[in-house]
Amino acid sequence: MRLDTQTLIWLTYLALFAPLAGAVFAAFLGHRKKILLVGIVPTLLLFCSLCASVLIFWEIYHNNIVIHIDFLDWIEAGDFYSSFGFMIDSVSASMMLVVSLVSAMVFVYSIGYMKQDSGFNRYFSYLSGFVFSMLLLVMSDNFLGLFAGWEGVGLCSYLLVGFWYERKSANFASIEAFVMNRIADLALIMGIFLIFYICESLKYDEVFLALQSNDFDTSTLIWIGALLFVGAMGKSAQFPFHTWLADAMEGPTPVSALIHAATMVTAGVYLVVRCFPLYEMIADIGFFIASLGAFVAFFGASMALVNKDLKRIIAYSTLSQLGYMFVAAGLGAYAIALFHLITHAFFKALLFLGAGNVMHAMNDKLDITKMGGLHKSLRYTMIMMVIASLALAGIYPFAGFFSKDLILEVAFTHNNIIWIVLLLSAIFTAFYSFRLLMLVFFVKQNHHEHPHEAYSYMLLAMLPLMVLAIIAGFGGVLESFLKNAFPAFSLEIPHDTHILLIGGTLGLVGLSVLFAIIKYARGGFSAFWESNFLYKILSNQYYIPKLYEMIFIKPYYKCAHFLWQKVELGGIDRFVDSLALLIKALGLKLSLMQNGSLSRMLLLMCLGLCAMLFACGIYFMWR
Numbered sequence: 001m002r003l004d005t006q007t008l009i010w011l012t013y014l015a016l017f018a019p020l021a022g023a024v025f026a027a028f029l030g031h032r033k034k035i036l037l038v039g040i041v042p043t044l045l046l047f048c049s050l051c052a053s054v055l056i057f058w059e060i061y062h063n064n065i066v067i068h069i070d071f072l073d074w075i076e077a078g079d080f081y082s083s084f085g086f087m088i089d090s091v092s093a094s095m096m097l098v099v100s101l102v103s104a105m106v107f108v109y110s111i112g113y114m115k116q117d118s119g120f121n122r123y124f125s126y127l128s129g130f131v132f133s134m135l136l137l138v139m140s141d142n143f144l145g146l147f148a149g150w151e152g153v154g155l156c157s158y159l160l161v162g163f164w165y166e167r168k169s170a171n172f173a174s175i176e177a178f179v180m181n182r183i184a185d186l187a188l189i190m191g192i193f194l195i196f197y198i199c200e201s202l203k204y205d206e207v208f209l210a211l212q213s214n215d216f217d218t219s220t221l222i223w224i225g226a227l228l229f230v231g232a233m234g235k236s237a238q239f240p241f242h243t244w245l246a247d248a249m250e251g252p253t254p255v256s257a258l259i260h261a262a263t264m265v266t267a268g269v270y271l272v273v274r275c276f277p278l279y280e281m282i283a284d285i286g287f288f289i290a291s292l293g294a295f296v297a298f299f300g301a302s303m304a305l306v307n308k309d310l311k312r313i314i315a316y317s318t319l320s321q322l323g324y325m326f327v328a329a330g331l332g333a334y335a336i337a338l339f340h341l342i343t344h345a346f347f348k349a350l351l352f353l354g355a356g357n358v359m360h361a362m363n364d365k366l367d368i369t370k371m372g373g374l375h376k377s378l379r380y381t382m383i384m385m386v387i388a389s390l391a392l393a394g395i396y397p398f399a400g401f402f403s404k405d406l407i408l409e410v411a412f413t414h415n416n417i418i419w420i421v422l423l424l425s426a427i428f429t430a431f432y433s434f435r436l437l438m439l440v441f442f443v444k445q446n447h448h449e450h451p452h453e454a455y456s457y458m459l460l461a462m463l464p465l466m467v468l469a470i471i472a473g474f475g476g477v478l479e480s481f482l483k484n485a486f487p488a489f490s491l492e493i494p495h496d497t498h499i500l501l502i503g504g505t506l507g508l509v510g511l512s513v514l515f516a517i518i519k520y521a522r523g524g525f526s527a528f529w530e531s532n533f534l535y536k537i538l539s540n541q542y543y544i545p546k547l548y549e550m551i552f553i554k555p556y557y558k559c560a561h562f563l564w565q566k567v568e569l570g571g572i573d574r575f576v577d578s579l580a581l582l583i584k585a586l587g588l589k590l591s592l593m594q595n596g597s598l599s600r601m602l603l604l605m606c607l608g609l610c611a612m613l614f615a616c617g618i619y620f621m622w623r
Contacts, residue, residue: 003059008067012086015052015096016135018045019103023128026121034120036111042128043107049135050100053093060093061481068141075144082202087141090485091338094478095138095270098342101464102262102349103131108461109353110254112454113360123163123252130156134263138270142202143192146271150188150235153264154181160259161251173250180244184234191227194220208277218282225278225285228271236268236322239296243545245319249311253359256311257352260318262345269325269341276334276486290330294411294421297323299542301428305435306538310355310366313436317392318348320425324407327418333410333489335482340403342478347391347400347469353462354385358440361451368436373445377452380459382441384466389437391469393430393509401506402473408505409491409498423505430512438520 003011022042029038059065067088074084088096110127114120133152140146154177162174196202198220199210211221232238237245245265249256259265272279272289279286300319307313321344328337361378362371375382391398394405404426411419453459472478483489493501519525529535537543593604 002063003055005067008056008059008088009069011052011056012067012069012088012139013071015049015056015100016086016132016139018049018052019128019132019135021045023125023132026125026128030122030125032121034118038121039107039111039114039124042124043104043111046100046104046107046128046131049131050104053096053100056088057093057097060088060090064090064484079200080196082142082144084145085141085203086139086145087204088139090481091270091273092138094338094342094482096135098345099131099134099138099262102345103127103258105461105465106254106258106349106353109257109356109458110252112458113254113356114252117252119163123160126156126159126163127255127258130160130258130263134267137267141204143195143204143207144202146274147189147192150185150231150267153235153267154178154185157181157248157259157264160255161248163251163255167250170250173244173247177244177248180241181234184231184241187227187234188231191224191231194224194227198224204274211278211281221278221282222285225275225282228275228278229285229289232268232271233292234268235271236265236326237319238268238292238322238326239299240544242296242300242319243541243548246312246315246541249309249315253311253352253356256315257349257356260315260352261349265318265322266325266341266345269322269329269337272326272329273334273338276329279329280332280487286330286332288330290327290411290415290418293323293326293328293330294418294425295323296320297327297425298421298428299323301425301432303538303541304432305428306535307432308367308369310358310368310436310440311352312366313368313432314348314351314355317351317429317432320429321348321392323425324404324422327422328407328410331410331414331418332487333407334486335479335489336403336406336410338482339473339479340407343391343399343403343469343472346465346472347388347398350384350388350462350465350469351392353458353465354381354388357381357454357458360454362447362449365447365449368439370446371440372443372447373441374451375441378441380453382437384459384462385441386437387466388469389433393433393513394426394505395430395509395513396506397470397474399469399472402476402479405502405505406479406491409493409501412501413491413493423508426505427508427512430509431516434513434516435520438517439524443520443524 019042022045025041025045026038029035056067060067068085069088070083070085072084073081075082107124107127110123114123117123130153133149133156135149137146137149137153140149158174158178161177162170164170165174192202195207198216199207201207201210234241245260248259251259279289297320300316300321300323304313304316304320307316321340325337325340325344328334328340357378358371358374358381359366361374361381365371387398391400394401408419408422408426411422530539540546593601
């Protein structure tokens with residue numbers, strides 16, 4: 001049954017504004033003690049948003065339509081006009097479905113995870129606002145609406161990463177994420193200004209039509225594409241803006257699942273995919289995006305090889321997988337980039353929620369080398385994390401295999417160096433995924449905790465993600481649907497080569513998995529490996545954070561300290577204090593005029609009269 005236009009409009013409003021209503025509801029009760037209802041109501045509202053997103057997706061999937069909605073006039077100043085409108089096509093409908101689905105599961109999980117936290121009410125307000133901002137970002141029909149959602153996501157991520165603000169590390173991580181994103185967002189807003197300057201509009205349809213129908217200078221288009229991509233680099237934590245991503249693990253684990261799976265970090269990929277008509281016109285920028293993506297894929301995977309922090313390993317995995325997505329987008333395979341974004345959302349959210357179960361069982365300990373033997377106590381969590389890891393490693397027939405294999409095929413047909421780098425990254429991914437599983441679940445117990453499985457409803461929230469991590473890639477249904485929104489893109493690979501490519505990749509990945517299992521079953525690497533130069537480089541994140549500290553943080557701190565001590569306290573404050581002391585001293589002296597002595601008052605009056613007569617005399621003499 002086909003839905004009428006008015007019904008689709010109301011469903012769009014419900015999908016967007018239901019999470020906002022949840023955020024407002026939780027905010028009004030945020031100052032009170034924990035109330036379970038504050039978790040339940042936003043969750044139910046988010047399920048309403050999910051149902052609306054499912055119906056919209058179903059309608060667009062079957063009828064291949066695009067919904068345009070002008071909600072209200074937003075900004076009108078001189079020649080500038082922007083409406084608050086929405087455009088729902090196959091791209092935004094897919095993103096709406098993924099964001100609302102993953103978020104709904106995270107909300108249900110969070111009710112159990114945050115059960116004992118005093119900030120329970122505040123948490124659900126921030127989380128609902130985060131989902132609303134992401135939906136606004138993907139549903140908007142213009143760059144200004146996208147930027148509003150973009151900044152909303154940045155603000156809510158700051159609040160969520162620094163949720164436990166009593167911790168110094170959480171404060172640092174939230175500020176780092178906020179500042180890193182603001183630097184990149186400056187480039188994004190400059191790109192948007194430049195778009196309006198040359199196109200006189202910010203609506204996607206009008207902008208892309210203007211870019212294709214007018215003979216704009218190529219250098220201008222390159223500037224726009226580069227500025228927009230710098231914004232995407234910040235939000236998706238691409239090098240050199242990557243350092244905030246791992247530090248953002250200071251927030252609650254469900255927040256990490258939401259940020260890394262379906263919301264904030266995928267926004268950069270969405271921006272590049274949404275702006276594909278522009279990037280089709282500037283192939284050089286596209287190749288740069290692909291090259292940087294390949295570097296980041298290898299870069300993130302290599303750091304995950306040696307890290308001991310449970311959540312950071314999964315965070316580096318996100319960094320690596322984002323690199324894959326940017327490779328596909330940079331090489332023009334936009335549908336494949338979006339396909340991997342969607343499959344990645346399911347298995348990455350599942351991994352993070354599984355990590356949350358492990359943390360609760362281990363009293364929030366994160367060092368995987370001090371775990372082991374958890375497969376007995378956390379059997380269901382173990383099964384789900386194994387499935388998520390198989391999908392992440394790209395093992396057939398799990399969802400990650402289909403999307404990652406397509407990206408490798410795209411790289412193989414376009415650039416052999418990029419393909420080799422991605423293949424090495426895939427081998428690394430398989431190794432560190434099963435290294436994590438072995439050290440957490442299967443090696444000999446190396447702790448004195450008494451682990452226990454999570455609440456049943458938390459496991460049930462993970463179940464849909466597990467199912468989708470298995471089936472999301474089957475049949476090419478999703479991939480075919482996404483391809484309708486983009487120019488035709490074909491992979492011209494001979495059948496024999498294609499089979500060899502798939503078989504070779506699977507074989508190497510399988511050997512990497514097997515090596516990790518056997519190696520850690522036998523006790524892992526010796527202590528000598530940890531004193532190795534390469535190990536130190538990887539464990540210290542290539543010393544990039546220390547480099548940033550030397551180049552940016554310490555000089556900035558010294559400059560700020562100088563301005564505080566010498567300029568503010570020694571100059572401005574001293575001047576103001578001196579002025580106040582002068583006025584106070586003058587007031588004390590002049591107060592003697594009002595001491596109640598009649599003779600002194602008469603004397604001062606006479607002296608004042610004489611001074612006035614003298615001044616008048618001088619004036620008339622000079623006149």
